[in-house]
Amino acid sequence: MSHQAIGVEMPKPVLLVEDLTVSFDGFKAVNNLTMYIDPNEVRVVIGPNGAGKTTVLDLICGKTRATSGKIQFKGKELMGMSEHAIVHAGVGRKFQTPSIYENLTVFENLEMSFPRGRSVFGALFFKRTPDVIDRVKAIAAEIFLTDMLDQTADLLSHGQKQWLEIGMLLMQDPELVMLDEPVAGMSVSEREKTALLIRKICEGRSVLVIEHDMEFVKTIADKVTVLHQGQILAEGKMEDVQSNPKVIEVYLGH
């Protein structure tokens, strides 16, 4: 038997985070964090308030500079790159606060996020070509807003605005999508649809989500990482993490 036949082929992680630390005036908000995210994986980061979850996303998207460690995306080091270059490399992030244009239609909001529409010249000479229209329509269908394409965004419900923002990220076809508390403030039915949406968008890309709603986490997560005081307390399948006594003590038991 050859050696190759013995080993099981592991997927190469899309995102590799190793020994990541950020210190704010000596306080380590993220402390020696190592995690790997696979292609097509939905990873959910949970943990108590102040555990460092948002800071991890800030570090990956270049908003905050790490003190030390590695962040590699598809083999490319992201540390030291500008936020813009990180987006360009294929990492999209949705923040908690919406950044849609309320007085533009759903169509226009999506259209503006098409990569060609983004530079000054792109915006000036932007043409509503069939490929743009097709892409806007395809994304609108994914985010449940086909019937709202001609409505201005201010008429959308809170949940629909959140979907629109996810749609604007998807227009750029990122390979890693990061979502910070995507279902906060949503109704039960909007949560269910958001879960479907996340399970759909992880086909062909990876999704990293911060979430507090455990019922929602159960429905979307391939794997869960529990953060506590900037470090990983536990990691694995939701069932295992949920029954982990350490996790119950610091987080789920409260």
Ligand SMILES: Nc1ncnc2c1ncn2[C@@H]1O[C@H](COP(=O)(O)OP(=O)(O)OP(=O)(O)O)[C@@H](O)[C@H]1O
């Ligand atoms: N720029 C900063 N300067 C100083 N301290 C910071 C900074 N950013 C975050 N922190 C601190 O780092 C810790 C982790 O914060 P972070 O927002 O990442 O936690 P979190 O797990 O996302 O919490 P929550 O669930 O409340 O959103 C907190 O104690 C916070 O006050």
